[in-house]
Amino acid sequence: SFELTQDPAVSVALGQTVKITCQGDSLRSNYGSWYQQKPGQAPVLVIYGKNNRPSRIPDRFSGSSSGNTASLTITGARAEDEARYYCTSRDSNSPHLVFGGGTKVTVL
Amino acid sequence: QLQLQESGSGLVRPSQTLSLTCAVSGGSIDSGAYSWNWIRQPPGKGLEWIGCIYQTGSAYYNPSLKSRVTISIDRSKNHFSLGLSSMTAADTAVYYCARAGDFPPEHYFDYWGQGTPVIVSS
Numbered sequence: 329s330f331e332l333t334q335d336p337a338v339s340v341a342l343g344q345t346v347k348i349t350c351q352g353d354s355l356r357s358n359y360g361s362w363y364q365q366k367p368g369q370a371p372v373l374v375i376y377g378k379n380n381r382p383s384r385i386p387d388r389f390s391g392s393s394s395g396n397t398a399s400l401t402i403t404g405a406r407a408e409d410e411a412r413y414y415c416t417s418r419d420s421n422s423p424h425l426v427f428g429g430g431t432k433v434t435v436l
Numbered sequence: 437q438l439q440l441q442e443s444g445s446g447l448v449r450p451s452q453t454l455s456l457t458c459a460v461s462g463g464s465i466d467s468g469a470y471s472w473n474w475i476r477q478p479p480g481k482g483l484e485w486i487g488c489i490y491q492t493g494s495a496y497y498n499p500s501l502k503s504r505v506t507i508s509i510d511r512s513k514n515h516f517s518l519g520l521s522s523m524t525a526a527d528t529a530v531y532y533c534a535r536a537g538d539f540p541p542e543h544y545f546d547y548w549g550q551g552t553p554v555i556v557s558s
Contacts, residue, residue, distance in 0.1 A: 361544035370532060370551050371483065376544035414483055418543040423496040425536070425543065427483040
C-alpha cells in the first residue's frame with residue numbers, strides 16, 4: 329500500500345501565512361489535492377492539480393508541488409480557516425487513492 | 437449543480453452487511469473521466485478511501501477492505517451503491533459518497549455527499 333504523510337497539527341497567527349505539507353512517493357507522478365474539513369461537515373475541495381482552486385475558494389489558498397511533496401499555503405489566515413486539512417493522491421500504478429492523516433490548523 | 441445524497445441503513449448488527457446508496461442529481465453518472473467513490477471517517481479520525489467505480493462498471497477497492505467490499509452502479513437510476521460485509525465495531529463511521537475527477541496526473545474529489553452515520557451495534 330502507499331501512504332501520504334502530514335504533520336498532525338500547526339498553528340498560525342491571524343493574518344499570517346502557514347504552509348502545510350504532504351509527502352509520499354505517489355506525488356512524484358500525480359498531483360495531490362487538498363480538502364478543508366470543519367467539525368460536523370463534509371470535506372470541501374480547496375486545491376487540485378498544479379495550483380487550481382474551485383471558484384468558491386478564496387485566493388488566499390494556493391498549492392505547490394516539488395518532488396514527493398505537495399504543499400498548501402494559506403496567505404493571510406483568517407479565523408474561518410481553522411479546520412483540518414487533508415491531502416489525497418492517486419497511486420502511481422493503480423486507480424487506488426489514499427488520504428493523508430490530516431493537519432489540524434489552529435488560527436491564533 | 438451536481439448533488440450527491442447518501443441513504444441506507446444507519447444501524448447495522450455485527451457480522452451483517454452494510455448497504456448504502458448514493459443518488460446523483462444535477463448531472464449524469466454517465467459522465468466520462470469521473471469515478472464515483474465511497475469514503476468513510478470513523479469518529480474522531482481521518483478519512484479513508486473505500487473504493488470507486490467508473491461508468492463502465494469497473495470497480496477498484498482499498499486493499500485493506502477488498503475482501504468485504506462491493507461497489508455497483510445503476511446508470512438507469514443515476515446512482516451507485518456500497519456493500520460492506522462482516523461489519524464490526526471498527527466499521528462505525530460517517531460514510532461519504534463523492535465524485536472524483538480523473539484527469540491524469542490530476543485526481544480530485546470535487547463533489548461530496550453530506551455523509552451518513554453508520555453505527556455497528558447489537
